[in-house]
Amino acid sequence: MTPQQSALIPSQRDPRRSALPSPGPRLRARAATATVWYLRLLAVLNIVAVVSLPFREEVHEHNAGTFFTPYLATAGLVSAALALFLAVVMRRRKRAAWVFNLLLAGPLFALYVLALTQDGYQDHVFNWLSATLTGLFVAALLVGRREFNAIGDRSNPKLALAVGAGGLLVSGTLGTLLVNATNKVSDASLLDKIAYTLLRGVSVGPLADRVAAVHAPRWVDITINVLMAATFLLVLYACFRAPRGAALLGPDDERRLRGLLAKHGERDSLGYFALRRDKAAIFSPTGKAAVTYRVVGGVSLASGDPIGDPEAWPGAIDAWLAEARRHAWTPAVMGAGEEAGTIYARHGLDALELGDEAIVEVPDFSLEGRAMRVVRQAHNRVRRAGYTVRIRRHEDIADDEMALLVERADAWRDGATERGFSMALGRLGDPDDGRCVMLECRDADDVPRALLSFVPWGEDGLSLDLMRRDRDCENGLMEFMVVELLLRAGEVGARRVSLNFAMFRSVFERGARLGAGPVLRLWRSVLTFFSRWWQIESLYRANAKYRPVWEPRFLLFAKSSDIPRIGLASARAEGFLTPPALPSFTRRKESAEDTAPAGADSAS
Template identity: 45%
Template sequence: MVWHRESAQWGAWQPRPPLSRATVARLVQLAGLFNVITGVLPPPRGRLAELSEFVPTAGILSARAATVVVGVLLIYVGAGLRRGKRRAWQVAVVLAGTSVVLHLVRSLDIEPAVVCAALLAMLIVIRGRFHAVPDPQSRWRVLAVPAGFAVAGFVVGFAEIAVRHDRLVGDPGWARWAEQAALGVIGVSGPLQFRDPYGGALVTLTTGAFGLLAAAVALVLLLRPYAPRPVRTDEEEMRVRELLARHGDGDSLGYFALRGDKSLAWARSGKAAVAYRVIGGVSLASGDPIGDVEAWPHAIAAWLSESDRHGWIPAVLGCGAAGGKAYRRSGLDVVELGDEALVDVASFNLHGRSMRAVRQAVARIRRAGYTCQVARQRELPATVVAEVVHAAAAFRDGKVERGFSMALSRLGDPRDGDSLLVLCRDSQARLRGLLQFVPWGSDGLSLDLMRGDRTAENGLTEFMVVSAIDAASGLGIRRVSLNFAVLRSVFARAEELGAGPVLRMWHRVLRGASRFWQIESLYRANAKYQPTWQPRYLCFPTARDVPLIAVAALKAEAFLPTGWRVSAGRDGATANPAAPPPTDTEHALLYAAH
């Protein structure tokens, strides 16, 4: 990934790595595979006997094991090279140089050593193409965690020597034992000699394995994706709100840029910004850029440049048609992700056969004595707001606050005084359900939160939505955005006459997935209000990045575990610094799979 200036007005971004960089990554991975194969295969006849005169058998065995480990690490480091990580290049240079030595030590293999030497020379020549900055938060752990493995290897090696001290040649002291164990961790033969060759080889391989493990952990920590903690000043918060007040009519997702877990990439003029969150090496934006459309390209260029500088994969979740065109002009690929349900307040009514189910649900719950209050948050007493916050937590399905692209993930924050709350109470005045709509420009609402008591009468949700739409016209609201339906067109087209076998098969797959994620049920829940469907899009660099982007999106929406949590209290959405960060193993597996 590389960003470059295409014109004096705004920058374009080249989504696919330069051919040379991608080729180098593949060559390094092929060299790693070559190391693994040559390390596993038996050495050529005759060479081992010649080599044993200069290198002890334990050293040869350790070199063979190290060759395999280095090969695996070269395969792993290829992902970082493809993203232009400077640290990945440094690690690849060290591994390539180490491979040259290991091939000579393990069996005097000249040909593989020459191949690795050529790889090393190539990496040195093209060093200027790898410029993505290192991850500052992992530097201390790069030292501390591998040091722990190294110390453990030293202790285990020292214990093995102590257990077999009666098999040592001569009577070396414990200082020599410590020297033997320490040198074994770094793969060097120590001063001790064992009467039993097996015992000596076992100590060497044990300590050497811990040393290799420490090196591998250091590499994982060194190359793991960096997810910065978002820091937003009060001034930036005010600037975003000003942009939404001036230009917020275009995108119903604009207000969600005020989430506390999103960072901002600004155009130089300050007239536009891209709100994003970094998860697992993916810089995930949502919705259209904020602000003046004329300044969008500058904000997008700043975001892409920041992504390139850190080696992140840029992606956009749920942007509209205007945003999709802007991101496509900047070099990203765009595909349709689903549709957003929009209700026109002026034309909405409960008449007709198509609205029969909603009409019956509303009538049923009214007969049960339920009533709805629709008001701006700032108009409600503090005691009522506190009651709403408590009820929302009680009604939530599970402990996780879900949502990212179309969710604010906070309730009752004084900064959101313009939010519209719909409070549904039963005949005994108990709060049984609530909706929160955030502002969408000057004349729109966007559904943020929907909670209800599962023991309430059927039709609770329909009653609250209809009440909100009925009250909207008196508040100067002419459009309401409901939930987003992923891949809605598949469900809609599968029901039409003449749907093909591929579409029907895809429909069955999505219905199966709906058992775990509410894909079809969200579509059905929205469709009953006869909305207008507005497409939403996914933007990404290349098709091979889609699996990693999908994992990041599922984490952002809280369908997969992540170290960040967003609170929904009176103080607003804040990333929980006490929450444990994503594990290193998780990051390693994610990158290895990619």
């Protein structure tokens, strides 16, 4: 038997590839999962104990005298919040969460074991049950320790300390003021009120009743407990938040990406947007492909297809997913094409069709025919009004003229936030983008009224980047400019043009057809309703008039439960949401993040 033949026999292949997973990894995974479910169960039980008086009194009774309860069972909102938050971060396999639980549960279990050797504790079956459950939790932590390998941000301890101090000061002050205003016992000192507030923040049970000089109403106790629970949640978030992903696109990464685009840039119309400098790039082991992404709200958000040779895409995707696991980021891809979506799906991601990209093949475009009558009439009307369009590469525009165009584009922007992430470059007029194409529209008085900017798509394609116009200009000016580009695309050597992305296009198209089902019609009605604010249908109609070829684009995600989180991260990345940034406690070097366009947010 030749070596080549023997290599094909499964039993003689690398055992790491052919053998089934050993019991060790399976046991570790199950132990790690068991810790998560324990914390979830304790969170539910604590919440039930807070709202159920008989159950709460039972728990408090077992926490008093010679009784004790399992780890984190205290019948308080703080314990419920702690258990729930720890369940979330433990599910993400955070190493810091594992250490936190072990430091709390380990000594507690040792204390329980010591207590069971003393008289008065051994006669209660519930004590043995509590010690057993706590011990099993600690054992599961130890068995599954290698599963918790996701790292956190180095600035987390300092941030958690600052948030904890500030939150305790605010919630403690508010609680003390409430106690002072509602205390039914006279002559209580300020120290008594502060002690009562702090004890009530831990539990709504009899713990704070030891302060005899204070007796506050029940609603005050619950309010203080809720405030402390909220403070504790903020501290936990600051302690366990994901790293920010500060390794943004550097000059060397950009040079390598431009090299890959020069060889394979014709594959994806969104490829050039990978050069946004608020993204990071991770390359395949061969360096022939890369995935560009940005970390927003703990979501590693990639956009478009991987850059480079499709044969090397799996290596780049593996590296990106490994990076996400190492930092406990949620992986997601916005706007992947069908080919890339298939490969992402092979790596364990699910796909959801977002909509379609409108691509116009220039040789097939014509204004002739009844179907193009509306576009033709609009084009002729604007042209008769004296408007003209000039088409140039950015590199052919003088610096002072480009600066004026950028100034006008900023003035014409709708709002103060620069929007765009997956289908926008976000840096009009940058000297490195000389191959981009600018369309400048002037009125009959030679006054600039609108502009369009397109990025290169391979050697003979263009992809829409920016649309800006004067709000007082002629109606239909954008349609006029697009038609001018399609009719004169040969001036810049373009044979295909990618226009806007239409979300849920198939719903509008199929939902209006004869015989559409009730679910599809209902879905179309919902989207039509929301189009009043978000222009979902109007954007589809605006693209459909050019008779484009529709290319589907997909959202890729690991778990369906992550979709709301991914949606929020996408809205932040695109500039639709701009939450206040948390303070930074680490000194970082000046990078492209410092010069990102307005609305760009790389915080996690």
